[in-house]
Amino acid sequence: MSTVTVVAIAVVAFWLMAFIGTPLIIWTAAFGALLIALQLTGSIGATAFAVSGAIYVVIAAILNIKPLRRAVLTGPIFGVFKKVLPEMSDTEREALEAGDVWWEAEMFRGRPNWSKLLDFKYTALTKEEQSFLDNECEELCKMCDDWKIEFEHKDLPPEVWTYIRKKKFLSMLIKKEYGGLGFSANAQSAVVTKLATKSITMAVTVMVPNSLGPGELLMHYGTDAQKKKWLPGLVDGSEIPCFGLTGPEVGSDATAMPDSGVVCMGEHEGKQVLGLKLTFSKRYITLAPIATVVGLAFKLTDPDGLLGDKEKSDYGITCALVPAKHKGMEIGRRHYPGAAFMNGTIQGRDIFIPVDWIIGGPEMAGKGWRMLVECLSAGRGISLPALATAAGQTAYRMTGVYARMRRQFKVSIGKFEGVQEATGRIAGYAYTLEAMRILTASAVDHCAPSVVTAIAKYHMTELMRKVVNDGMDVMAGRGIQQGPRNFMATAYRTTPVAITVEGANILTRNLMIFGQGAIRCHEYVFPEMEAARKDDLVAFDKLLFGHLGFSINRAVRALTLGLTGARIARSPVSGKMSPYFRDLERMSAALAFVADLTMGVLGGKLKFKERLSARLGDVLSQLYIASAVLKFYEEGNKSEAELAHATWALDTALFEAGKAFEEFIENFPVAWARVVMRAVVFPIGNHFRPVSDELSAKIADLLLEQTDVRDRVSWLVFKNGGKEDAIGRMEHAWDVAQVTEPAYLKFYKLANHGEINGEHIADKLADAVKKKLMTAEEAKQAATYDEVRFDVIMTDDFTKEYLAGNYADQGEADRPEMEDRRARVA
Template identity: 65%
Template sequence: MVLLSIVVLLVVIGVVIYRRIPLPLGSAAVALTWYLLGYLTPAFWSLWLVVPLAAVLLILNVPALRRPVLSKPVFQVLGKAMPSMSTTEREALEAGTTWWEKDLFSGRPDWHEFAQIGLPQLTQEEQSFLDNEVEELCAMLDEFDIHHHRKDLPEEAWQFLKDKGFLGLIIPKEFGGRDFGPYAQSRIMSKIASRSGTTAVTAMVPNSLGPGELLMKYGTDEQKQRWLPGLANGTEIPCFGLTGPEAGSDAGSIPDVGIVCKGEFEGQEVLGLKLTFSKRWITLAPVATVVGLAFKLHDPDGLLGDSSKSDYGITCALLPANHPGVEIGKRHHPGSPFMNGPIKGQDVFIPVDWIIGGAPMAGKGWRMLIECLGAGRGISLPALATASGEMLYRTVGAYARIRRQFNTEVGKFEGVQEATADIASCAYTMEAFRQMVTKGLETGSPSVMTAMAKYHATEMMRRVVNHSMDVVGGRAIQHGPRNFLALPYQSVPVAITVEGANILTRSL
């Protein structure tokens, strides 16, 4: 009986650990089990069992004992086992801001505070832009024609995007931009995406991670005056080179380098950088006039003024696409015909003033990038996903009402209802947290929340599109101008992959 009682006690302890029952409650359960077993097996109350169990429960429940006896030794052992954290990794963890989601992830959310958060609202100017310019742009677009025939946007659509400020939605009015808020940007991109995903991606890039946002937050006054007006009116088309053949989601491992040295620029010897880089899968690269680059900066001769520091880390610079030595490679084909391609350069010399923010921002590029990823992760990609969810809710729902099999509307089949119900719930969820996240972006750059938004939105989009393919069936497979599903289905991997691969986010 003693052996059986020990087994029962161990089972209870195992359940407490496996179910992660809170410590005081779990200790009470273990103590009560031991007490009850003592009536069935009096020998179970013997000192050789009582004393160790009482000691363990006492240590676990008294912080003054638990910390020195248990917690400190365990942390010391784990500290030796864990790899050291690099400067880049530490900067990534410390970058960005937090909002109400901090309370949620802490496990102690203040729901009263949550209830006080107002929904994001469009200004009169933003609503007018949606009702007029965006509608006019959508009328120019035929995604089947863009995808299968042109392999590009119509020329009039390109010009309209430039002339009407679609490429400068985030740029302040003082530089000629629209200066729209996060919610307006999301609504605009969703509307465009409902008509043409290719056009939406084209408009998203200048308004998310790229030279515009980096310049606004970190650029020198001279850099802002030089580039922002052109970015706002579309005479300058930006791209940003971060991803390379050997560095995708692990952007901190980029092999691209910049060596501080002196060289000739415009007939004078100046302090600058010699860049060697190879970037791949860069959206808008084939048509870009200005290129943002991320690279690792080295100053072996201490020319930046700090002889004790030679490796500065990731740095961001901005240079014209036609600068000598910059090579825009052959266009990629990512499954949707938005402009995408490689950028290369070998020993390309640029003045040190072309570092975004100037020499004082040398080595601070990783923090800059992490804090600016919020637009792509929190606005652009969730906007694409929300557009897909709402469009397919409408079209697949309508199809299920008019398509008949076995003399019955397919929408009445329980299997189809299961899929369409999930489409509806995902569409509702994506719209809800689109509003939640863009409201949070009004307060700063909540990097954790935007990363989670990107992951969940694009995964829901994938689920919705797959459900839609199941319901629509053969009609969704055959390509044609009236097929509303084939091109979204083909483009899903783009959203899943970019701005941090979903499989990485899910693993973390």
């Protein structure tokens, strides 16, 4: 056997070992076997073999005898690692430790266990939860007039507030043992989604107490006495909660709050008790104007050691519950954030409260940040994704009606290629949003996935912005004229609210998704940091060599899968979706390699490279989005319509991931690393392309049809508001059109070809029947279609007195004139 043959066999063997990820001891044995093979084939002589063997033995001993390895190799590395490790504040540590890692970790680590995704069960709605959707939610939606809420009353009607309280909408997350509804996260998500398709103000009012609020904090951390005092009122609605976190100087960076609490003695109910003196100024607080109990976050200090620890004065962020009528509390004026939901200010100066009002009691002093982060991460995966999904479901269903029935240049506008660009995106993103909603909400039912919920919040609200903008573009004048008929204007105005709250999207993308994900999802990074913090060399040694093997394996896997177009990657399914599973595995391996190389090259500087961090976060996010779509498709009936929507969504996610990788590599500050990254991630170029015009047109056409996907991705839209409801009139028109459209199209063709005469539509239809070009029944159906068609495209108009605030003087539009105008067009 020649030397070339031996070396070739060795290279192939080592490549396979690296691709598989074999242990260090096998690598050691393999190199020993190579030396022996080279000596036996005469490739090296006895002297070279002896020298090489001696070197091999020394290196093998250092690498495999752990006490020796720690003394000679790992110890010095450990010393350098501890020096260069960036400092981490307590709040940063608490944020990192809060919550759980879930499927996103599989996508980050480069070798996803697909069974974990495919075997995962969506949270099924119980009979009670489904009944609540079908009855209580339906009734609440029927009680609301969104136009009057937003334009006239700037509030929910009193009867709606009463119903919300009575039916426990504000206590969906409170467990049944405390009298609440005890709904799953998926059920809460479905409720908020359905309500939001009717009224954003109603949905926000319901979702906030079920997201970040006193109820959840009490359930998780409250003392028995606090639960007994507050939970019954929160359940029956006699207590309305709000939570004061943000303020003039405090937005997404809650740790910067200047609000203070000082431990001291003071008078309460005529007695001297240990308590806190609070000074705070809170803004942007939802439900504040009507709240009866206020959760407050503030920075606690104990200068005199009254809490018992004389060595500790700075406790950090703490949370307390304070009655809104407590002496010194000032509930300020309302904000108006683009919608009528209650939002306002809370202030107080030198307010004294007993120490027992700290949520969880004095033992939880200084633990408020951990409490808030954990509760925010769960709520972030339910409420705002639900609002985004509502926008997607409404846009899919309503834009489909409008684009099919609105005609320009004698063609349905939904058939214009320019319009199909927008309607194709609406269809694809609506499918994506529902896939993400149900997977993320179901995940929250099983754990507290902090990174997944950040991904969902950011990307779903951004997709909401795109869907709403596209819907407004398609409807044009129909969309911008506000009034009782308009089902998009409120969503358009309030989209920035979803973008901003619970962590502004700029912050979430640039700092949280990858910044938190890289450390929490990585198999080795956070444990290595913890080993350094604890000065545990033994643990660090094990982690370091595991990390090195991990990095080599992912680099080789990424390169190999890139060279083969992911054809040798694993797919848990066969058929149309199998290439997507393989592509995701390839991109997952690439992300793991690039993240490792980036952290190794930039170290602590990566913390300040926000645009780079954001792009790697985009890659991780798109892998999660694609996973959600794959899961959703596999759980569906796999029809042709479903396949088209899923393919659009997956092509879009992979293109966005590839684009993010390209931009990351192009902007990486170290030249040699750019070369290595490009060679490994895109060894034969980036083959991910935008969705084709053909596929976009296909799902745009499906948007205009009654398909299984239409029902699946818009099942939560409130449809039963009647003919005077913004959505109800569109639903009525759609149902009528299913029966009458063929007759109308027949008439339309006759009218535009000049085969029938008459000035008004009724005259033309009569002429068609007279000439036996249409039957009487067809003429009746065509007239019925034309009536609902016109109702679909009509916009509202108002008297100047009404717009000036005299809401009793709306009057009636000039219907005869409008009918006459309709009669002149076909």
